[in-house]
Amino acid sequence: MKTALxxxxxxxxxxxxxxxxxxxxxxxxxGIDIERVEMLSLSDDLAxxxxxxxxxxxxxxxxxxxxxxxxxxxxxxxxxxETEIIENENAAKFAEAVVKSTxxxxxxxxxxxxxxxxxxxxxxxxxxGFMLEDNEFSLVFLPSEAEQIIPMCDGYVIPYFETKYxxxxxxxxxxxxxxESALSQSLExxxxxxxxxxxxxLKTVCGDTTVHLTSAExxxxxxxxxxxxxxxxxxxxxxxxxxxxxxxxxxxxxxxLRNLKMSxxxxxxxxxxxxxxxxxxGASSYVDEGIVCYSNDSKKSRLGVKEEDxxxxxxxxxxxxxxxxxxxxxxxxxxxxxxxxxIAGPASxxxxxxxxxxxxxxxxxxxxxxxxxxxxxxxxEITETAKNTALFLAISKLKKL
Numbered sequence: 001m002k003t004a005l006x007x008x009x010x011x012x013x014x015x016x017x018x019x020x021x022x023x024x025x026x027x028x029x030x031g032i033d034i035e036r037v038e039m040l041s042l043s044d045d046l047a048x049x050x051x052x053x054x055x056x057x058x059x060x061x062x063x064x065x066x067x068x069x070x071x072x073x074x075x076x077x078x079x080x081x082e083t084e085i086i087e088n089e090n091a092a093k094f095a096e097a098v099v100k101s102t103x104x105x106x107x108x109x110x111x112x113x114x115x116x117x118x119x120x121x122x123x124x125x126x127x128x129g130f131m132l133e134d135n136e137f138s139l140v141f142l143p144s145e146a147e148q149i150i151p152m153c154d155g156y157v158i159p160y161f162e163t164k165y166x167x168x169x170x171x172x173x174x175x176x177x178x179x180e181s182a183l184s185q186s187l188e189x190x191x192x193x194x195x196x197x198x199x200x201x202l203k204t205v206c207g208d209t210t211v212h213l214t215s216a217e218x219x220x221x222x223x224x225x226x227x228x229x230x231x232x233x234x235x236x237x238x239x240x241x242x243x244x245x246x247x248x249x250x251x252x253x254x255x256x257l258r259n260l261k262m263s264x265x266x267x268x269x270x271x272x273x274x275x276x277x278x279x280x281x282g283a284s285s286y287v288d289e290g291i292v293c294y295s296n297d298s299k300k301s302r303l304g305v306k307e308e309d310x311x312x313x314x315x316x317x318x319x320x321x322x323x324x325x326x327x328x329x330x331x332x333x334x335x336x337x338x339x340x341x342x343i344a345g346p347a348s349x350x351x352x353x354x355x356x357x358x359x360x361x362x363x364x365x366x367x368x369x370x371x372x373x374x375x376x377x378x379x380x381e382i383t384e385t386a387k388n389t390a391l392f393l394a395i396s397k398l399k400k401l
Contacts (some may be wrong), residue, residue: 001033001046001061001062001165002037002060002169003027003034003061004034004055004062005036005063006037006051006064006065006143007020007040008038008062008066008291009040014183017174017201019146020037022150023065023149023150024144025201026150026201026203027153027237029200029201030161030162030171031214032157032161035059035370036314041340042068045072046051048076049079054241056134056137056139056156061137061140062137062138062139063141063157064142065142066364066390067142067145069142074109075140076382077114077139078114081132081139082117085114086113086114090112090119091110092110094111094119094121094122094128095110095127095128096126098125100201107126110126110128110183111128113130113132117131118130119128119144120141120156121152124145124151126141128142129142129152130161131157133178138164145183145315150212151282154212158171165172165347169214169242170214170215170221170225170321171213171243172213172242173211174211174242175209175239175242175243175244176209176211176233176239176240177247177388177392178238180204186235187231190234191227193230194223194230197216197224197227198213198216198227199208200212200214205384205389206381206384206385207388208388208392213227216231224266229277237396240399246276247392249270251276251395252393252394254399255286256285256286260335261291261333262334263287263328264289264328264340264390265291265293265299265303265328265339266291266292266293266338267299267340268316268340268341268383269386270292270388272370273387274338275290275337278282288334289334291303294331299320302349303324303328304327306325306342309323309370314351316343316358317341320341321340321359321361322339322368324359324361325368326339326368327336329364329365337363338360338390338393340359340361341359342382343355343358344379344382344383345378345379346378346379355382356373356376357373358375359371359372360386360393362393362394364397371393373389
C-alpha cells in the first residue's frame with residue numbers, strides 16, 4: 001500500500017515540523033505507512049494538478065489537506081478525477097451544525113465535494129472532508145487544522161483503510177495532564193516490554209496531552225488491553241479520561257454526574273477557567289458564577305480578601321488564593337470553588353515576584369487547598385497552562401468523591 005500526503009504552505013514560511021509530526025502520526029499510529037509527503041505552495045495550482053495526476057497512477061492512496069489552498073482545489077480534483085463538484089446535503093448539515101454552535105457564517109464551499117464522494121464529518125470545524133474512490137485509488141480530502149484532522153482520521157479515515165486492506169487494529173485515546181517526558185518514557189518502556197505490540201503518538205498543548213494508542217498488526221486484543229492497563233495503572237492520577245475530550249468538557253461531565261455546582265474567582269486567567277465549563281450546553285445547571293477579580297479592590301469587595309493580607313504578602317500569594325476560594329465557598333451557593341492568582345508577564349509587578357508564579361485554590365465545604373506553580377513561556381502560554389492546571393485540579397478533586 002503506497003500512501004502519499006499533500007500539504008500547502010506559503011513559500012516563504014518554514015515547514016512546521018511539529019504540525020507535520022502530529023498529522024502524520026495520526027495515520028502511522030493507525031497502521032498506515034506514509035511513503036511520500038509533498039509540501040506545495042498555497043497558490044501553486046499547476047504543481048498540485050501535476051502531483052494529483054501522477055499520484056492517481058502511481059499511489060494507492062492520496063490524502064490532501066487543502067482547506068488553506070488559495071485556488072479552486074476542489075475544481076482541479078473534479079477535473080483530474082473526471083467528475084463534478086456539488087454541495088453535498090449531508091456535509092451541509094454537519095457544516096451548518098458547527099456554524100450554529102460557533103455563531104459563525106455558513107460558506108457554500110464548506111460542503112462542496114465530488115458527486116460520488118463520501119462525507120468525512122468534521123465535528124470541530126465547518127469545513128467538511130470527503131473520500132473518493134476510483135478503482136483501487138482512494139483520495140481523501142481533509143481540512144488543514146490538526147485539531148480537526150486527528151478526530152476525523154481516528155473516527156473515519158483509519159477505519160476506512162482498515163476495511164479496505166483488512167487491517168485489524170485496536171485503538172484508544174487517553175487524556176493526560178502532567179509531565180510529558182515521564183509519560184513518553186513510560187510508554188516506550190511498556191511498548192518494548194510488550195514486544196512492541198502497540199504504537200503511540202503524543203500531542204501536548206499547554207500541559208494537556210492527547211495520547212493515541214494503536215495496536216500493531218496481528219496484535220491480539222488481550223495483549224493490547226494488558227499494555228493499556230499497565231499505562232493506566234502507572235498514571236492513574238494523571239489520566240483524566242480514556243476518550244478524546246477537553247478538560248472543560250470533562251469537568252462539566254463530572255459536575256453533571258455528581259449534580260454539583262461550581263464557581264470560580266479568577267485574577268490573571270481572566271475568566272478562562274469558568275468559560276471552559278460554560279462552553280458546554282446545559283452549564284447553567286452546574287455553574288453558579290465566575291468572577292474576574294483582577295484588581296485588589298475587587299478581591300476585597302467581592303470575595304472578602306483581607307486588605308492586610310494583600311499588603312503583607314501581595315495579591316499573588318497562597319493566602320490570597322485561599323481567601324478567594326474560601327469567599328466563594330462561604331457564599332453557600334457552590335459545591336466546589338476554583339481561584340487563580342498569578343503573574344503572566346511579560347513583566348513582573350511591583351513586588352518583583354517572578355513571571356510565571358501563580359497560585360491555584362481548589363475549595364469545597366471540607367476546606368481549601370492551594371497549589372503553587374512557576375510556569376514558563378509566553379504570556380499566553382502561562383495563562384493557558386494555568387487555566388488547564390486549574391481545570392485538572394478540580395477534576396482530580398471531584399474524581400475522589
